[in-house]
Amino acid sequence: MQIRFKRLRAIFCGVLASAFAVSSFQLISFADNTTVLPAAEEGYTQVADNSSLSMYADEETGDFQIIDKASGKSWFSAAKEFTEDKATLKKNRLNYGSALIIDYVVNEGFTAAGLSKSVGSYSGCISGGEVNVTQIKNGIRVDYDFQMFGIKIPVEYKINGNNFYASILTDEIKEGKENTLYRIHLLPSFCCGGRNDSGEIFVPDGCGALIDFNNGAEENSYEAEVYGAEKSMLKDYQLTKTETIRMPVFGVAMQDRGTFGVITKGDTAASIKALSGNADFGGNMVYSILEYRAIGADDMISQSTSKASIYRISKEKYSLGSYDVRYGLLSGSPVTYYDIAESYRDFLIKECGLNKNGNMSLLNLNVYGTVEIQGNFIGFKYKTLETLTTFEEAKKIAESLKKSGIDDISMRYIGWQNDGPFNLSQLKKSSILGKLGGKKKLLALQDYLEENSGQLICDADLMQTRKGGRSAVATTMFNKKAYQYQFLRSTYVTKLTVDPWLMVSNKKLLSNSASYLKSLNKNLNNISLSTLTNLIYSDFDEGNGSYRSTIGKSAEEVLNNFKKSGKKITGDNANAYSFDYLNSIYNAPTLTSGYNLFSREIPFYQIVLHGYIPMTGAPAQTEITSKTEFLKAVETGSALLYNCVYKDATILRGLREENLYSSTYTLWNKEAASRFKNYKELYEKIKDKPIIAHSELSENVMKTTFEGGLSVIVNYNYNDTEVNGVKVSARSFTEVKEAA
Numbered sequence: 001m002q003i004r005f006k007r008l009r010a011i012f013c014g015v016l017a018s019a020f021a022v023s024s025f026q027l028i029s030f031a032d033n034t035t036v037l038p039a040a041e042e043g044y045t046q047v048a049d050n051s052s053l054s055m056y057a058d059e060e061t062g063d064f065q066i067i068d069k070a071s072g073k074s075w076f077s078a079a080k081e082f083t084e085d086k087a088t089l090k091k092n093r094l095n096y097g098s099a100l101i102i103d104y105v106v107n108e109g110f111t112a113a114g115l116s117k118s119v120g121s122y123s124g125c126i127s128g129g130e131v132n133v134t135q136i137k138n139g140i141r142v143d144y145d146f147q148m149f150g151i152k153i154p155v156e157y158k159i160n161g162n163n164f165y166a167s168i169l170t171d172e173i174k175e176g177k178e179n180t181l182y183r184i185h186l187l188p189s190f191c192c193g194g195r196n197d198s199g200e201i202f203v204p205d206g207c208g209a210l211i212d213f214n215n216g217a218e219e220n221s222y223e224a225e226v227y228g229a230e231k232s233m234l235k236d237y238q239l240t241k242t243e244t245i246r247m248p249v250f251g252v253a254m255q256d257r258g259t260f261g262v263i264t265k266g267d268t269a270a271s272i273k274a275l276s277g278n279a280d281f282g283g284n285m286v287y288s289i290l291e292y293r294a295i296g297a298d299d300m301i302s303q304s305t306s307k308a309s310i311y312r313i314s315k316e317k318y319s320l321g322s323y324d325v326r327y328g329l330l331s332g333s334p335v336t337y338y339d340i341a342e343s344y345r346d347f348l349i350k351e352c353g354l355n356k357n358g359n360m361s362l363l364n365l366n367v368y369g370t371v372e373i374q375g376n377f378i379g380f381k382y383k384t385l386e387t388l389t390t391f392e393e394a395k396k397i398a399e400s401l402k403k404s405g406i407d408d409i410s411m412r413y414i415g416w417q418n419d420g421p422f423n424l425s426q427l428k429k430s431s432i433l434g435k436l437g438g439k440k441k442l443l444a445l446q447d448y449l450e451e452n453s454g455q456l457i458c459d460a461d462l463m464q465t466r467k468g469g470r471s472a473v474a475t476t477m478f479n480k481k482a483y484q485y486q487f488l489r490s491t492y493v494t495k496l497t498v499d500p501w502l503m504v505s506n507k508k509l510l511s512n513s514a515s516y517l518k519s520l521n522k523n524l525n526n527i528s529l530s531t532l533t534n535l536i537y538s539d540f541d542e543g544n545g546s547y548r549s550t551i552g553k554s555a556e557e558v559l560n561n562f563k564k565s566g567k568k569i570t571g572d573n574a575n576a577y578s579f580d581y582l583n584s585i586y587n588a589p590t591l592t593s594g595y596n597l598f599s600r601e602i603p604f605y606q607i608v609l610h611g612y613i614p615m616t617g618a619p620a621q622t623e624i625t626s627k628t629e630f631l632k633a634v635e636t637g638s639a640l641l642y643n644c645v646y647k648d649a650t651i652l653r654g655l656r657e658e659n660l661y662s663s664t665y666t667l668w669n670k671e672a673a674s675r676f677k678n679y680k681e682l683y684e685k686i687k688d689k690p691i692i693a694h695s696e697l698s699e700n701v702m703k704t705t706f707e708g709g710l711s712v713i714v715n716y717n718y719n720d721t722e723v724n725g726v727k728v729s730a731r732s733f734t735e736v737k738e739a740a
Contacts, residue, residue, distance in 0.1 A: 052162040062142035071331035081194025085282030095120035101185035114311030150176020168323040184290040191259040192285040199254035206243030206592040208604025213284040214277035223273040231537035232482040242593040258335030266323035268552030296477035312477040316547040341607040358583035360614030361410035365644040370420035391437035393646035404673040410455040429519035459528040473502040474539040498656040506546040513558040533571035533578040585615035606636035611690030616641035635714040637686040709738040
């Protein structure tokens with residue numbers, strides 16, 4: 001039986017006034033054991049109700065409260081623990097305690113100043129503008145009118161089942177002439193813990209990172225674009241190497257509850273921001289930002305010794321109709337990051353069509369067929385393709401590894417067609433390189449691998465090229481081709497020995513991919529669409545441009561076309577929009593960006609996907625400690641990956657592919673054979689089993705439990721350890737069968 005809160009207050013106002021205090025989360029039991037939930041905030045009225053949740057709102061301000069009927073916990077549009085923290089600067093309390101924060105630019109003189117300004121809906125609408133609240137099915141619509149800035153933004157808040165939904169109705173946004181809307185921060189403190197709470201913030205940086213509440217960090221803010229920073233910006237240096245957000249999910253885990261958000265529409269044009277509490281900031285929060293437009297900069301040189309920047313805001317903007325975030329409300333004692341991962345996986349299964357796809361060999365190889373080098377003929381320099389691994393040589397490698405005991409091998413072949421591994425022209429058709437052996441030898445290699453339980457996967461880069469007219473490639477806001485550069489690892493400046501490259505325009509991507517698919521050899525069963533699964537960018541070509549949300553939709557369309565054609569698709573460090581189309585993932589993220597704000601890294605990416613999309617970690621030779629990468633694979637049930645060439649890899653020095661410095665197969669084949677033998681029995685037991693639990697038993701000692709009850713304990717320390725009566729050698733692992 002549903003109980004209306006206003007009626008209860010009228011009946012029991014004298015007896016139960018203190019029990020129904022706003023800050024109380026405690027359930028109240030009467031003599032007849034009837035459970036009554038906490039009262040709604042004073043002045044709020046019920047606007048939606050179902051068997052799991054009740055929603056109340058202030059019809060003057062649009063502020064709202066959601067009550068979980070099972071646990072009695074409350075969630076507010078602005079977390080009271082933060083908004084009432086007097087040690088936090090009032091400006092921050094007003095902004096981050098608002099339902100929306102908008103970033104905007106003043107049109108007059110913007111190109112010189114380049115600075116955006118911010119205002120929260122509390123100051124800009126409730127105090128200095130107007131809010132219009134309308135009740136709709138399952139919730140409310142709030143029209144935020146920032147009158148002083150000429151910007152109006154409608155947002156819908158709804159409950160459905162045990163989830164809460166927030167949608168910015170972007171098609172109905174209104175802007176005046178004086179200011180231009182740049183970004184919208186949605187519900188900054190909805191996923192929030194206070195100064196006196198204990199818990200952790202989850203951000204999907206790389207494989208996944210946790211930020212402890214109130215960790216006191218001076219630099220207490222994290223912010224990154226989902227699927228990577230905008231590529232169509234001028235950039236000729238890189239200060240640090242960072243990891244990319246591959247999953248549009250975020251959350252907080254606390255002792256008594258948890259909250260997580262999933263960006264269900266607009267993820268390709270979003271950022272995720274997190275703030276941890278310190279002496280001057282009393283909140284621990286994480287939320288998403290809609291990148292409604294982009295700001296670009298170019299250097300304007302005034303003197304030989306100095307330069308100034310000029311800024312522009314893009315005419316292209318977000319155009320998908322709405323920006324939608326689904327929030328899961330978790331309760332338990334305590335909620336952990338695993339609960340967030342499990343809930344996100346359930347979402348992918350039920351609402352995004354994630355299925356258990358394919359199988360994966362234990363040993364996987366990135367085989368490089370060719371490399372472009374500089375030739376010289378009587379003083380004239382030219383570029384030519386040098387053979388690294390022919391199709392026959394690749395078969396010899398597989399045969400050699402089989403003799404050493406590795407009987408489960410798959411190969412992803414890179415640089416097998418057209419211009420080799422680095423497209424000179426846009427990829428519109430497939431032409432198998434004769435110097436590697438031609439079609440007959442390539443198909444013979446595929447047959448050999450399949451006869452030995454493996455696969456041949458041919459890689460195709462549909463999104464990058466070195467040549468193309470301005471209408472065929474992505475451009476910057478300054479009508480320049482958006483060149484991309486490789487950077488030196490030591491100094492992070494442009495590597496002059498490597499040609500820059502460009503990105504294919506959205507229009508050309510669709511037509512090129514259709515032509516390429518039509519030309520692809522019908523007998524090639526597996527295709528790696530690497531960049532299509534991990535690269536998002538805009539094209540700011542005036543009059544013919546497209547925003548990054550558009551290229552995301554096009555990427556899905558191309559993936560779907562390949563899948564419908566019967567090709568099995570492999571991704572590389574894949575973004576979430578590609579998951580439904582993939583049979584496997586190479587090079588899944590195993591690191592974070594390593595910011596000081598992060599407390600520890602977790603294999604969130606692998607926890608979500610293992611048992612559904614088989615994957616490898618990073619190539620063993622590219623990590624600082626190859627043994628650590630191996631232990632990460634064991635911890636997550638992932639397959640092994642090595643970069644592989646047949647010839648001496650010293651030829652690659654100074655080239656684009658010099659990261660393959662230790663990829664000659666004779667340098668790592670013995671190590672691979674040893675690890676294959678050490679891991680094979682366990683891998684066969686867990687390779688297709690979802691992860692049902694994950695935790696840190698002690699410092700650098702991790703435990704993962706797979707469906708069926710088998711657990712693996714991995715000890716990353718350089719000394720032996722014993723936990724719960726189980727001994728694990730240094731830098732090793734052991735499997736444990738859990739009691740039924």
